[in-house]
Amino acid sequence: MTTSLGRAMGGVTKEEQEKLLGVEGLERLCKTYGSADYLERAMRDWSDDVFFLDIWEGLQDRARGQTSNIGTMSVADVAERTSKNVESDDVDGGSLFDETASWYARLRERSEKIIIDTLNSNVREALRPYRHINPWATLSGASASASNATELSPTAEIDPLLSYLRSTLAFLSRALASAPLRRITRAVLTTISTTLWENVLSRYRFSTQGAAQLHADLAAVCRVVDKHVGTGVAEAGLAKCLEGVKIVGLPVKGNSASQVDTAKGRDDDGGEEDEDWDTGAWDAEDGDEVHDAPQKANTARGTASGVDVGELGLWEVERRLFADNQSARDVLEDLGLELLSETEARALLRRRVELAG
Template identity: 30%
Template sequence: MKSEKDGLYPLQALVQSISLRFKYHFEGTRQTNRLDKPEWYFTHVLNASHEHRAFMENIVQRLLSSTEYRHIIAWREFTYLLLPLLHRKLRRTVPALVPHPPILAHTIYQALSFDSALKEEGFEIRGTSATASKGKDGKQEEKEQKWEGVSEVILGRREWFEAWMEGERVFAMDQYMEIISAQDAWLIIDDTGDDDESVIDRELKPTNSARRVKALVEQVTDRYSPLPQFVHRTRFMIVVQLPLLESYHARISSSLDAFETLSSTFMRAVPGALGSDPARPGDPKRLTSGVDGVQRLCKALVSAKYLAAAMEAWGEDLFFLELWSEINRKAALRSRAEAAVSLPDPKGAEDDVPEGTIFEELVVQYGKLVGRAEEMIVHTVCSEVESSLRAHLISGNSTQSTPASNVDGDHDIGLPPTLLGPIALLSSHLTYLQSSLPQATVTTLYRRIASHLATHILQRAIMYRGCARISPQEGKTIMTECELWVETCRHALSRSSGRAEAPWRPLLQAGRIVGAQGDSWRRIVDATLGRTTDQDWETVMLDAVGLAELSREDVSQAVKARADSGM
């Protein structure tokens, strides 16, 4: 349709007065003609359509029903004749808006809102003169046609669409930079303030930056989800939305890279990374050691985990499911997706529902960050505890000890001074992990940390000591210390203390073996070093020490480490 003069003549006459009023207010020098107020002229046309609807449906429609134009729906035809007013207005004003991205974006959003409002009112191109044609028999027929909307005047012009998208990209990246540059960007928060936390682990406490990046990405989705064309949605997602998630991934990854250097270059490599505070002087090593070091790794872990969980939820949203299905179905969209490294490889299934979601590749990449951060937490905690424990293991269990109350308060445990530091260090690390991470993550990390430390202590304190090097008294001390590791962990993991013992069971068994006395000791020696069957040997282990985690070969090595084993 070229102008409001096309269409049914009687309705053209009714539109002329509205057209003159539109020109007076929005195409002249009146104060109502403002580039920054597109909602004024969109609302003017929308009101005109709404106000005349009853007249069109009750009066004009009955008149049309008795003519050859009975296939015309009066209200739709009237509204259709109003649209050229907006087409003309947009074509004249948009060139002046291109240098002003905020006003251009506002105009596009108003156009999309107008299209949506008309569709909700029931407007379609079907039932108007735009779809009417005469068949071979001279009867009126209708050809299928879909209304693209007023917004297509702008979006259908490549240079205008690109200008708008570039403005949105710059705006989104500016907001992103503000988020990650904020002083509290990497502060772990207890209350996210979100209403839809059902899609994310409620125990997961994100950093401020993770929560804000999630909100920013959702804001971008809201900005391009009304776009009617899938090609425009795909372009917007690849150019504007994906770079935000890619940049945040790179930020966390670079912070973990910097942490791994374990040197003073951390501050210079990634200024402000993971909450480092350059205003606090002191030994830079503290940034990557102790609870402070583990805290920074936890910030990376929860940030990546929070965004990964959010993307998993977004991928199941109807909007993204439809977009991913359309990308897989159309070759032109597939080629765009294949060029984006952060999108999964489209399969080109035209009939079948595509596997996975549009965020699947990014979820995997963020998942690798989570795994890497967990690995670094385990390595950091274990390395520090082992380093602190070295002096104690070298001294071979000092006979001088400091009384320390059992966690349960039942009796005192003799705690060698050289063991106090490692015990306290492990306790502080576990306490922090328990207070900052989801329970499932804490359980996973604890099992790995405890299993590693238990193996290390088992080998260094018992297995590698050699034959006949541990006296019965020293064996009792080792047994007490093994029990103390478990009690310490049970106390630190208050929410899951019942599972604290599991990773330590091999060490506990070895400790109880070298600490056994009297008849229990003789039974262990006879069963392990004698000709007892494996089944009977395991029964003896369960009866004597309450555990049967170690192989008979390992138990034999532990038994031979006692000076009174007879070997």
């Protein structure tokens, strides 16, 4: 199924190689997988059939006898073709088709592994353009307060991955049962998560709007996967990446009392706070309380970064995350982050442009 294998095979054209790496190649692998799975189950079922049980008991009796042969075959040859327990004193151990069923099981597992390897290779290739773009720190922060991450359009460079997942998972959802489909999808999502973690999250700087855009791209991947595989599968497979995006997408200011104090401590002349109050007053509609406006501004910032309203802001998280390990664990728990370690969270928070110095 690989390009090198295709080149090594005589008479295989470039077009045929591309077909082998596409849906047609997956179709062949799925047929092999399905046949092996069916025959393995059939062998297990036949082993419980009365007819084959009688044959198995007869073989065991002859194997435990004084002779070293069963007909024209040695006992070792019979064991290799039926079951290694043919000479065992355990009457209930083994069956006539143990070795045959095991062979089909290995073929099934090998077919599934090749499917996963093929998908992982193609996913990495589809993510190649996405890994090399770097708009994350330069996206305008002004629009972050007016845009929700779920309303942003996916980045153009993520389209090859979305198209590949859409066509591949649509086919696999028809060709495979639910259990192998979910196993294969989880393996592919692990590859996507690892690639994005190593080549995007851990590599580039992020503004609030940049993190919101990355969140929108991940949400697009989740929608495609959930449509064909099932709700919640994508979120579970990309959980660590989603938590990383939440860290780098924290709003600059939260709406908790301690966050306000921290922000004031960082603002020497208090001008930034006054500006928020003034802007909120102008934005307030007739009948609205003026003191509600700053909270509305903070709410918009939290929504843009994919963080729920009422959560902590960047400065307070930074203060608590770098204080000590216990404080870091507490703030990660407050944020609802279960997979990120303290070290990983600190490294990601340093990717924010506000803390890049």
